[in-house]
Amino acid sequence: MDQPSTPARLAAIILAGGRARRLAGADKPASLVGGRRLIDIALAAVPHAEQIVVVGPDRDLPARVQRTRENPPFAGPVAAVAAGAAVLEDVPDDCAVAVLAADLPFLTAEHIDALAARRADVGAPVVLALDDDNRPQYLVGVWRAAALRTALRTAHASMRSLIPDDAETMRLSGIADVDTPEDLAAARRHADPVAALAAAATDLDPAAPRHTGVDESAGAVLAEPLRAAVAFPAFDTAAMDGYAVRGSGPWRLVGSAVRAGHDGQPLTEPGTAVSIATGAALPPGADRVIRHEEVAARSDGSVLTSTRSGRDDTRRRGSSWAVGDVLAAAGTTVDAALIGTARGAGVARLVVRGPLRATVHTSGDEVGSPTASGITDTASPPVATLLSGFGARVAHGAHLPDSPAALAGALGPDRPPGELVVVIGATGRGAADHLRAALARIGARLLIDGLPLRPGGSLLIAALPDGGVLLGLGGNPVAAVAGAALCVPTLRDALLGARPGPPEYLSVLDAAAVAHPDLWRVVPVCPDGAGGWLASAITSTAELRSLIGARTLALVPPASAGSARRLV
Numbered sequence: 001m002d003q004p005s006t007p008a009r010l011a012a013i014i015l016a017g018g019r020a021r022r023l024a025g026a027d028k029p030a031s032l033v034g035g036r037r038l039i040d041i042a043l044a045a046v047p048h049a050e051q052i053v054v055v056g057p058d059r060d061l062p063a064r065v066q067r068t069r070e071n072p073p074f075a076g077p078v079a080a081v082a083a084g085a086a087v088l089e090d091v092p093d094d095c096a097v098a099v100l101a102a103d104l105p106f107l108t109a110e111h112i113d114a115l116a117a118r119r120a121d122v123g124a125p126v127v128l129a130l131d132d133d134n135r136p137q138y139l140v141g142v143w144r145a146a147a148l149r150t151a152l153r154t155a156h157a158s159m160r161s162l163i164p165d166d167a168e169t170m171r172l173s174g175i176a177d178v179d180t181p182e183d184l185a186a187a188r189r190h191a192d193p194v195a196a197l198a199a200a201a202t203d204l205d206p207a208a209p210r211h212t213g214v215d216e217s218a219g220a221v222l223a224e225p226l227r228a229a230v231a232f233p234a235f236d237t238a239a240m241d242g243y244a245v246r247g248s249g250p251w252r253l254v255g256s257a258v259r260a261g262h263d264g265q266p267l268t269e270p271g272t273a274v275s276i277a278t279g280a281a282l283p284p285g286a287d288r289v290i291r292h293e294e295v296a297a298r299s300d301g302s303v304l305t306s307t308r309s310g311r312d313d314t315r316r317r318g319s320s321w322a323v324g325d326v327l328a329a330a331g332t333t334v335d336a337a338l339i340g341t342a343r344g345a346g347v348a349r350l351v352v353r354g355p356l357r358a359t360v361h362t363s364g365d366e367v368g369s370p371t372a373s374g375i376t377d378t379a380s381p382p383v384a385t386l387l388s389g390f391g392a393r394v395a396h397g398a399h400l401p402d403s404p405a406a407l408a409g410a411l412g413p414d415r416p417p418g419e420l421v422v423v424i425g426a427t428g429r430g431a432a433d434h435l436r437a438a439l440a441r442i443g444a445r446l447l448i449d450g451l452p453l454r455p456g457g458s459l460l461i462a463a464l465p466d467g468g469v470l471l472g473l474g475g476n477p478v479a480a481v482a483g484a485a486l487c488v489p490t491l492r493d494a495l496l497g498a499r500p501g502p503p504e505y506l507s508v509l510d511a512a513a514v515a516h517p518d519l520w521r522v523v524p525v526c527p528d529g530a531g532g533w534l535a536s537a538i539t540s541t542a543e544l545r546s547l548i549g550a551r552t553l554a555l556v557p558p559a560s561a562g563s564a565r566r567l568v
């Protein structure tokens with residue numbers, strides 16, 4: 001496996017102040033795109049930074065982030081960069097410093113890594129991003145710390161005056177910033193919910209590895225590679241029914257047939273052969289096996305010749321693997337084939353994370369008692385089935401009344417053990433929806449606060465103080481199923497340290513008819529019988545009838561004409 005190269009030393013200054021005049025003064029860095037705040041998107045673009053300073057008003061930020069403010073507030077971007085640089089005064093001159101705005105919904109760590117690598121390659125004082133219109137983005141750049149300090153000594157108020165003449169630029173596609181309400185709406189349309197989830201999931205800590213019996217490990221994820229304890233095959237064995245022969249033919253047939261699971265008599269003389277069954281160990285003295293189709297026998301059967309030269313139907317000891325070979329890498333999900341491989345390799349115990357343990361709670365005073373004002377819980381059974389399908393061990397939790405205290409209790413230190421807590425309902429902003437309040441009460445960190453998705457877009461994901469994760473699903477049953485189908489794989493992979501599989505896309509023939517103009521849509525689909533898929537419309541999210549008979553669920557992009565991501 002390739003070793004990841006050690007990232008060069010990096011610090012970051014993130015500008016998160018400003019008046020956002022064109023956004024009517026809204027707090028732009030706190031605006032959500034794809035369920036994440038723009039400030040969190042900027043932070044996620046510098047995951048390796050050893051020091052990060054955010055310049056702007058007080059906000060909820062991770063503890064490792066330093067904060068400062070330009071003096072006076074709103075004195076402009078150069079003053080803000082200078083305030084950030086002052087906090088980073090101990091950063092060595094040759095360290096790289098990313099200078100970023102917090103209004104770039106599509107900025108990623110790959111972008112910043114590319115700028116930093118180019119700067120190191122060409123030795124420029126700074127490499128700035130060029131946007132799709134070939135305009136340099138002064139607030140998407142990676143500087144040499146010394147060059148930034150020098151530039152700040154002579155700069156005036158404009159960012160342009162900060163940029164040295166020998167600055168380099170690098171084209172970065174799709175990094176447009178958000179200035180207007182229209183920009184924000186467009187960014188929200190394009191924010192892929194799966195990408196937003198994957199980015200949010202980088203904030204989660206994988207569960208602790210544990211040792212477990214191979215037979216108990218289905219659905220877990222290898223925390224250490226599976227290494228063979230014994231070779232396979234453990235002895236030279238016949239791969240076909242035929243003859244074990246010694247020396248070159250013709251061969252005289254001797255002894256009684258060697259059966260699998262039994263020791264055969266040795267072939268002591270050249271020119272002899274013995275009948276052998278598939279799976280039997282080659283008897284001592286035998287050189288190779290010839291399948292019976294490739295052997296001609298004298299009419300009395302006593303003398304054999306080969307009809308095809310050279311082929312050997314022996315499966316040699318260790319030809320599949322030798323002791324110590326890696327049979328599956330860390331990050332592989334334990335499935336039936338892996339369990340069988342481990343058994344065949346003499347491995348009785350594995351070091352794994354998981355399987356994921358999930359508790360599913362329902363919520364809402366009206367749910368669970370079909371009376372005049374109550375309804376049956378129809379959401380938790382399909383959500384539990386979905387979780388099991390992703391390899392989770394599911395416990396049925398409590399039915400929680402509409403109160404912050406009850407919800408906080410289900411998420412707090414006395415909750416049942418497990419990495420994932422699912423709460424159905426209470427994600428909304430209505431008078432009886434208290435999940436956000438409960439999360440605040442227990443000090444959870446909100447990672448996803450809604451996604452541009454229908455149904456299910458009201459979902460919440462939060463990191464619990466004890467290392468677990470809360471997945472809050474919209475209460476309408478179809479919303480709960482859609483949210484679980486979308487989120488559980490990503491959460492599972494992050495919590496169990498699994499390598500995510502490649503995305504799978506379906507050709508949905510009627511996508512244009514079901515696609516939403518602005519949002520991502522989850523739709524039930526079935527094969528059309530000719531390699532394509534057909535979607536069915538969801539008539540009501542309040543009941544599950546639209547999902548009856550669905551083969552799987554597809555995530556259809558806004559205004560899509562065809563391709564959709566398979567979710568389950």
Ligand SMILES: Nc1nc2c(c(=O)[nH]1)N[C@H]1C(S)=C(S)[C@@H](COP(=O)(O)OP(=O)(O)OC[C@H]3O[C@@H](n4cnc5c(N)ncnc54)[C@H](O)[C@@H]3O)O[C@H]1N2
Nearest residue numbers: 362364377378379425426427428433458473474475476479
């Ligand atoms: N003003 C707005 N109201 C609502 C919006 C909105 O955008 N603006 N979105 C609606 C959608 S869509 C959904 S989904 C829900 C999400 O809100 P909650 O997660 O707080 O869900 P609840 O209010 O608790 O319940 C919604 C609905 O689902 C029924 N429900 C709840 N649990 C179950 C269950 N276990 N089995 C069956 N049905 C369940 C519940 O009785 C409600 O009818 O918000 C909408 N409102």
Ligand code: MOO
Nearest residue numbers: 455456476479541
């Ligand atoms: O989450 Mo609601 O449809 O979008 O049911």
